Amino acid sequence: MRPSELAPTPPGHAVLAPYLRLLWNIAPPIHPSTPGAQADAAPFLTQQGLHLPPPPPGLEGADAAAWQRAAAAHAAAHLVFSRRLFARAGVAPVTQALVDVLEDARVEALARRALPGLRALWTRWHAASPADGQGFAALLARLARALADPAYDDPHPWVRKGRALFFLDAAGEVVSPAQGLALRRMASALGHDLGQMRMAFDPRTHRIAPSYRDDNRWLWLAPEQEQSARPPGLAPSAQAEGAPDAAAVPPERLYPEWDARIGRLRASWCEVRERLPSPVVARAAAAQPAGLQAALVAALRRLVRAPSRRAGLRALDGEVFDLDAAIEAAAARRRRLPFDPRVHRRPAAAPAGGAAFLLIDTSASSEASLPLALAAAEALAQALSDAGWDVVVQGFESEGRRAVTLWRVLDAGERWDAPARGRLHALRAAHSTRLGTALRHATRSLAACPASRRMLWLLGDADAHDIDIHEPGYLAADARHAVQAARQQGIGMRALVCADDDGSAAARIFGPGGSARVRSLQELPQALGGPG
Template sequence: MAAPLPARAAASPTAGAPPWLALADMRAELGPYLRTLWRAAPALAEADAARPWLSARGVHLPPTVALAAHEADDGAARYWYRAAATHAAAHRAYGSQPLARGHSGPVVRALVGLLEDARVEHLACRELPGLRRLWLRFHTASPALGDGFEALMQRLARSLLDAGYGDPHPWVAKGRRLFFLDDHGQVLAVPHTAALRTLAARLGHDIGQMRAGFNDREYLVQPSYRDDNAWLWLPEQAAPAAETPVPQPQAAGANDTPPQPAQAPPEAVRYRYPEWDRLIARQRPAWCTVLETRPLALPRSGRAAVAARTARRKPLRVPVTPAFARGAQLDGDEFDLDALAQAATAGRAGLAPDARVHRRRARQAEPRASLWLIDASASSAGPARGHDGATSLLQAARQAAWLAARSAQGPRHACAIHGFCSEGREAVHYRRLKDFGDALDADAAARLDGLAAGLSTRLGAALRHATALLGRQRAARRTLVLVSDGEPHDIDTHDPRYLVEDARRAVQAAARRGITVRCVGLDPAAAPALRRIFGAGGYCVPARADALPSLLARAALSSPGR
């Protein structure tokens, strides 16, 4: 394993000594190397420690690196620097904001660091597959390393990166099973850093049951090219007061049930849907998996700010044509007794009576159900047109859907707001933010505000699931309104027409069920794909984002065909 030396002078080569390399000799190579991979190169600085670490200033690497004799070859030290620099760059590309420590113990923090390392490397290898071979050369853990906690962590780290490595230890197998949704290690079960603590707590509980010792003061992250993960945690004084505690691993006991945080993330419910394959001109049954969740509401302490923010959003005034004529009529379903009495009185007085003595039975407004579906893929993080650049497309879509629901929801109009993104056909993430029976309160607003941009857009599966949910509503008119910034795409499809044709089939299937599907596009460049999917009259692209609320409300209130 790579062991950085404290100074270059102490590492001068001698006969029989392991090969060594200095950071000064690698600077000219690492900058262009990282720019080629990531289109950006973080600043490289010499570390004041024997291991890599990250800071706001950039990546800190040890000044010199020497390798053990069993690792000695001509390019091993050079590969180590490359592995350390690309791993740090992956953190900067796929990482998130630092986490509050809360009540997380040393075991949980160490496991969160390991899982975060595995998460960013998985995402990096999905985009740049050659990085896996670079990193794997330093993952040499095996059952021969032992069953101590640090040894198990090294074995788990290898298992999460190397799909071909099968470790016999049940704890390692459980960690891999919790980390991935599939058996082949292609789809992450926990795509966001903040949710890793729950998984770490479950694994840490098992370590407590095994009574495996851990000395956090002497612990060094392995393999050695990985940084110390100190950047992952906020300083103690910066931790917010309302932090939800995460349980520490418990000592061995009779209860084998792993502890759960005060508010555990909801379990995803899986649904299978077909997908149209235009290349074979047939539908593949049960081809896509939709993972449906209902996000947690904010704690009580966080609802006040959301409630104040949503209260400032003025409701829309969308004109709707009256459903029936009012007042006395020349003909109708029955007599208007008041008008008839007035006509009789006028006749007895010798005046010409008013012939409008009928009335029509008042028809109640037809029951409606509307669902606004928000595309939350990574491209929705871009700036919205018509704003100063501080508002993203997703923020504009969230606010517009909220205002449209406030203007439309009523005793005869049920409304829902959902969001989606995807990472391959086996993981279409579908989030029910505001359901048909929910009130438009601070909880619903908090769930909506928590919808973040990320991943891809497998539109057909999301439309089929939204159609199934909307089809359960007892309403005369049911409308599905998509808010999207672009055409469908996903990581496992390379034909640009494949997902477009599948989404078109999903819209046609919804129409056969009596559901009207409309789309409000946020990017003019996607207009050709939207026309193909929704038809010439089924979509619109506003010139400014501030027109979104009224467009979403009108799309839900308009009659089919309009």
């Protein structure tokens, strides 16, 4: 297309880029529709950014500008919170349409939790009601409204079922943590009910409602496209107002990041800041299942007695080869990963006892599972203290590579007491999950400990994502690199998956046997695993 044929940029588009920067600190390129586009064309996302058509006919002035803001904010919510891409293969068209509705509602709910004012921006466009009938399109629109507007009470049993599946409470405030396969299963259950009602559905004429929502094409990949990247151009500007000066940051707070595309570490790439949670109220110990503390202490003592793989026992030369170290070094070298050249072993004394770092995922996507993670962290911190381990407890979240926050719950040498429990339960779910940087920060702390056993336990789903990275697998590869580097220093690494998740993300990062699902506190002692 020649430049003269491009549609002029509507006046409202000029304010959308700074608007999205204020909301989420992202700036996707925004393109107007090309001439000849259908009047009812929906917004859509591609590799090139957000394509925004003119507002629907009849909207002018302030109403048109509000529609554009609603559309841009919704698309940006996908870029921030939609971390999984869906394959169409084997998914019925009805299920695909329902996944669209559920994923739209999920990302908007997460966005509203962070920015409550978005509720009014979006709900004004939901006008579906029982008067629209009980056809397929009408029921989908009514379900979309029921999931977006707590004040809307739809009488249809199917809509009520969808709302009950989606929310964990009657008030419609606590969203189900379902993502990926779990979201598809929810959509399949609702689709089965529609099939029983003999609903007619034509995917060729289907349009997502309300009109401000994009068509979700970028969420669905053809089988041959499953490795394609997400839309680029969304990274926060390094020159944004208020961005910290990297030269002024103490070196111990800067960490590298593994870029699998170039096969090397980007030096001093990510910035960590430690903060204290607030407000903090001293808290009594929570009630726990009978025998839990005894079982945890016994498991921890078995860990200390297990044969040690401390890096201090390895040497560059000697009379005895460390077969495990030699195999690890050879494998890492062939994969172009950093490796420990100390492949010999010589006797070395190590202080008895253990050192542990409990790292808690407090990103926005962990909100539903955070109560269990905090309860597990409280039980484990108490057991570690009782077993004589040195313990550090921190939560983490991120807003891009320059803003990885570690929340200090318990520092090395501190007692696990009521104020520490208060700091733990002051943690709140927010923002993103730059896991590799948090793991490196924790590893640095553990590497300085002279204990005979050093362990890091991650409490979370290990699903790495951040607002400035939109390439699938990039941050997972970085986290896997951080895990391997820590293990080469003799530090045990293990993920305790407290989320309603299949654990696949944790398995990819921590390797076979490096993770375990924890669905209740009773499962915690067995989930601690071995030396890691």
